Amino acid sequence: MALLSAPSASVLRWLLPSATVVFAFALAGVVFLPEDSPSPPGATIQTGIPAPEARIPLVAGEGADWTPVAGFDAVASLPDPAPPLAAAPMRLAPATRIREQVEIRRGDTLLKILLRLGVSRAQAHEAIASLEKVYDPRRLRPGQYLTVELERLRSEENRLRLAGLSLPVGFEKRVRLARSEGGVFEAATIERPLLRRPALASGSIDGSLYRAARAVGVPGEVLAEVVRLFSWDIDFQRDIQPGDRFAILYEEILSADRRQRRGGEILYAAFDLGGEPLTAYRFTRSDGTVGYYDRAGRSVRKSLMRTPVDGARLSSRFGKRRHPVLGYTRMHKGVDFAAPRGTPIYAAGDGTVIFAGRNKGYGNYVRIRHNGTYTTAYAHMQRIAEGIRRGVRVRQGQVIGYVGSTGLVTGPHLHYEVLRDGRQVNPLKLRQVAADELQGAERAAFGRRVAEIEALRTRLARERLIAENAAE
Ligand SMILES: [Zn+2]
Numbered sequence: 001m002a003l004l005s006a007p008s009a010s011v012l013r014w015l016l017p018s019a020t021v022v023f024a025f026a027l028a029g030v031v032f033l034p035e036d037s038p039s040p041p042g043a044t045i046q047t048g049i050p051a052p053e054a055r056i057p058l059v060a061g062e063g064a065d066w067t068p069v070a071g072f073d074a075v076a077s078l079p080d081p082a083p084p085l086a087a088a089p090m091r092l093a094p095a096t097r098i099r100e101q102v103e104i105r106r107g108d109t110l111l112k113i114l115l116r117l118g119v120s121r122a123q124a125h126e127a128i129a130s131l132e133k134v135y136d137p138r139r140l141r142p143g144q145y146l147t148v149e150l151e152r153l154r155s156e157e158n159r160l161r162l163a164g165l166s167l168p169v170g171f172e173k174r175v176r177l178a179r180s181e182g183g184v185f186e187a188a189t190i191e192r193p194l195l196r197r198p199a200l201a202s203g204s205i206d207g208s209l210y211r212a213a214r215a216v217g218v219p220g221e222v223l224a225e226v227v228r229l230f231s232w233d234i235d236f237q238r239d240i241q242p243g244d245r246f247a248i249l250y251e252e253i254l255s256a257d258r259r260q261r262r263g264g265e266i267l268y269a270a271f272d273l274g275g276e277p278l279t280a281y282r283f284t285r286s287d288g289t290v291g292y293y294d295r296a297g298r299s300v301r302k303s304l305m306r307t308p309v310d311g312a313r314l315s316s317r318f319g320k321r322r323h324p325v326l327g328y329t330r331m332h333k334g335v336d337f338a339a340p341r342g343t344p345i346y347a348a349g350d351g352t353v354i355f356a357g358r359n360k361g362y363g364n365y366v367r368i369r370h371n372g373t374y375t376t377a378y379a380h381m382q383r384i385a386e387g388i389r390r391g392v393r394v395r396q397g398q399v400i401g402y403v404g405s406t407g408l409v410t411g412p413h414l415h416y417e418v419l420r421d422g423r424q425v426n427p428l429k430l431r432q433v434a435a436d437e438l439q440g441a442e443r444a445a446f447g448r449r450v451a452e453i454e455a456l457r458t459r460l461a462r463e464r465l466i467a468e469n470a471a472e
Contacts, residue, residue: 098160104144117150164179199250205240229300252264305397339403339412344385350393374418376419
């Protein structure tokens with residue numbers, strides 16, 4: 001880990017004085033960096049998410065690393081610059097092209113920016129009206145960049161004319177406005193080419209998994225998915241000890257200029273919690289469904305989550321106990337997780353809501369039917385999430401309500417029940433629920449897939465080692 005973090009830190013330190021300002025916007029881990037500008041070496045980040053440039057390459061070599069992973073549709077490495085915005089220059093008006101890279105500042109509007117650049121008010125209005133057909137310029141946010149192209153018309157006393165403009169919209173699109181040959185502005189939304197490559201991140205967990213994973217560049221959405229994937233086998237609040245290790249092999253998606261990136265599919269993830277390592281390999285079954293399986297071909301995603309709430313403390317176990325409010329001993333038919341009021345509660349598995357509302361001592365209560373055998377129940381909610389009502393389908397991990405203290409309770413907690421054939425069972429003992437297991441030809445195909453992923457993982461690890469040694 002030290003090998004990974006040290007060079008990034010030095011790059012950052014080097015950068016700070018000259019920092020070309022960079023815009024960070026909260027689209028789930030997507031880093032926005034100005035595009036189309038002459039890139040200073042390693043222009044970077046204010047998000048804490050290492051930009052690709054500031055990171056030790058997970059794959060050695062520049063440009064030669066786009067080995068498509070089987071099953072990924074790798075996109076060719078196309079440049080994503082701003083090609084000339086306007087159509088062919090007009091022959092009769094010899095002009096000097098000026099390209100301006102503009103950062104949106106607080107209080108800016110597109111109109112103000114264009115006027116500031118010397119565009120006439122009439123032309124600015126014309127351009128904005130045209131742009132509005134595909135993009136609402138009020139969506140521009142401080143820190144965002146746009147490229148404006150101007151022409152200085154020598155024939156008209158060096159008057160400035162707007163030739164076009166371009167700006168990235170999210171990760172996958174760019175809006176471009178260009179003056180056509182007829183002199184009319186035309187706006188269009190263009191797909192930005194994306195690059196995909198496999199990335200391997202690993203490390204040991206000293207504080208939180210979140211910090212450890214982000215420190216080695218794992219995008220937030222990838223990490224969230226990994227946590228979801230293992231939420232049955234690992235209790236992330238309690239099972240993780242200092243020194244436990246993780247590895248994640250995922251698809252990294254970059255804008256063609258490599259200034260923005262985000263996570264794609266997870267190919268492989270593993271945790272070594274001081275015992276038998278837990279692994280998950282992505283595999284597409286013959287019917288097209290995608291799942292994650294351990295080395296033996298057993299589904300990693302079990303039917304239900306053991307702890308359907310984050311950051312909670314197990315405050316009361318399943319079994320006989322003295323009831324805190326009623327005062328006499330009786331069976332506690334679920335487990336209690338103490339958590340701050342308002343903490344989101346997740347559906348423990350895919351299923352259908354069969355009850356959502358007030359339920360006597362249970363307070364605000366939701367019950368979900370997962371299959372013919374299992375239902376789960378969630379009690380004492382502060383409130384039930386919007387849209388959660390009888391008959392609604394929910395996905396595993398979907399927020400169904402918020403921790404509260406409605407009903408017969410002393411303090412905010414989630415009372416969670418798992419019912420097998422209508423009878424409460426101990427959710428903490430559900431580990432043994434038979435997992436879906438690959439059989440026959442599918443099992444064989446899975447074996448081949450595991451070998452491919454392992455080969456890729458080995459190659460990436462070796463290349464990273466070489467890169468790290470070279471950096472020393
Ligand atoms: Zn309880």
